Amino acid sequence: MKKILAATILSSLFLATSPVAFAADQPVIPVIVKDTTSSYWQVVLAGARKAGKDLGVKVPELGAQSESDINGQISILENAVAGKPAAIVIAPTQSDALGAPIDEAAKKVKIIGIDSSAKTKAFTSFLTTDNEAGGRIAADGLAAAIAAKYGKAEGKVALISSLPGVGSLEARKKGFKDQLAAKYPGLTLIADKYADGQAATGLSMASDLVSANPDLRGIFASNLIMAQGVGQSIAENKAGGKVSVVGFDSDDKTVALLKDGTISALIAQDPFRMGYDGVKTALAASKGEKVEANIDTGANLITKENMGGERAQALLNPPK
Numbered sequence: 001m002k003k004i005l006a007a008t009i010l011s012s013l014f015l016a017t018s019p020v021a022f023a024a025d026q027p028v029i030p031v032i033v034k035d036t037t038s039s040y041w042q043v044v045l046a047g048a049r050k051a052g053k054d055l056g057v058k059v060p061e062l063g064a065q066s067e068s069d070i071n072g073q074i075s076i077l078e079n080a081v082a083g084k085p086a087a088i089v090i091a092p093t094q095s096d097a098l099g100a101p102i103d104e105a106a107k108k109v110k111i112i113g114i115d116s117s118a119k120t121k122a123f124t125s126f127l128t129t130d131n132e133a134g135g136r137i138a139a140d141g142l143a144a145a146i147a148a149k150y151g152k153a154e155g156k157v158a159l160i161s162s163l164p165g166v167g168s169l170e171a172r173k174k175g176f177k178d179q180l181a182a183k184y185p186g187l188t189l190i191a192d193k194y195a196d197g198q199a200a201t202g203l204s205m206a207s208d209l210v211s212a213n214p215d216l217r218g219i220f221a222s223n224l225i226m227a228q229g230v231g232q233s234i235a236e237n238k239a240g241g242k243v244s245v246v247g248f249d250s251d252d253k254t255v256a257l258l259k260d261g262t263i264s265a266l267i268a269q270d271p272f273r274m275g276y277d278g279v280k281t282a283l284a285a286s287k288g289e290k291v292e293a294n295i296d297t298g299a300n301l302i303t304k305e306n307m308g309g310e311r312a313q314a315l316l317n318p319p320k
Helices: 002-017 038-055 068-080 097-106 129-149 169-182 199-211 223-236 252-259 271-286 312-314
Strands: 031-032 061-063 087-091 110-114 123-129 154-161 188-192 218-222 243-250 264-266 294-296 301-302
Touching: 002 110, 031 038, 031 068, 031 271, 031 312, 038 061, 038 271, 061 068, 068 087, 087 097, 087 188, 087 271, 097 110, 110 129, 110 271, 123 271, 129 169, 129 188, 129 218, 129 243, 129 264, 129 301, 154 169, 154 199, 154 223, 199 218, 199 223, 218 223, 223 243, 223 252, 252 264, 264 312, 301 312
Parallel strands: 031 061, 031 087, 087 110, 110 123, 123 294, 154 188, 154 218, 218 243, 243 264
Antiparallel strands: 264 301
16 A cells, blocks of 8 residues: 555656656647645636647646745756747746746747746746736725724734745735835834745734734735635634735635635735636747737735625636
8 A cells, every 4th residue: 555655646746747748739838836736826727727628738737736845846847848848837936046947948948927927038928917016906905994994094014925035926015015105104014024835824923913913903915825824813813803904816715704804805816817828828929929028917806895796706716
């Protein structure tokens, strides 16, 4: 039994990191995400899978087991390039670290970036949410939630990011902080923290902030993992009546917290479109067709009041 289990694990690792041969008449476009275990990235992969079916493309679904596994993603990219695909779609885990590997990969194959930027100019096209705009929307949503509780958008707020150096998260942070400074002088940012990519750490950080600051009025959790942890912390500390939370992205857990009022709002991206259009754009680029250098896939503020709407439901319950 142990031998069988070991063989299964080795086989899985091989599939995730080794070149794979497909039929010569079918284009191969690997999609490399940050974390194959995350519900957000599963939706991205679902979009890519649907594009593959619609367009007649083989779409290997690749990625590390954690967004913090930067070296793992670099190895996966290198092995994908070695397979000589038509093009590659990648969501870089970390901007600086993935820059040079993407530059090198792009010498051999068209590279389409999705979701997060990297320190490179080698993307043939880059599809993402306007994350600075998303951060500004988050600031507006948090200010509105605080004003609804207290009558004014005033008091102490905090920001918790999943990891340092992630292009999308840094852009969200910039947008959030710029919007606070420009529109909400009554809101004071007392903490700007990085976690380690784990929901449990986000939970612990939020609990410490609530405990140390009885007058804390809001937290912006800038990705799904942090929204999960911060939301759970607010629920466990029974602080929902005092502390408003705006999260980025959604899953069943955060949608339930939105519905019961623990989370005030979620910024919903369109990960299914990101995956679908990523493959579609990569196929066009591989054929030498002209593609847009930058494509904005959109961001929307979802609250308890508007979550029942058609657009909100499409974003909160994407195909998987």
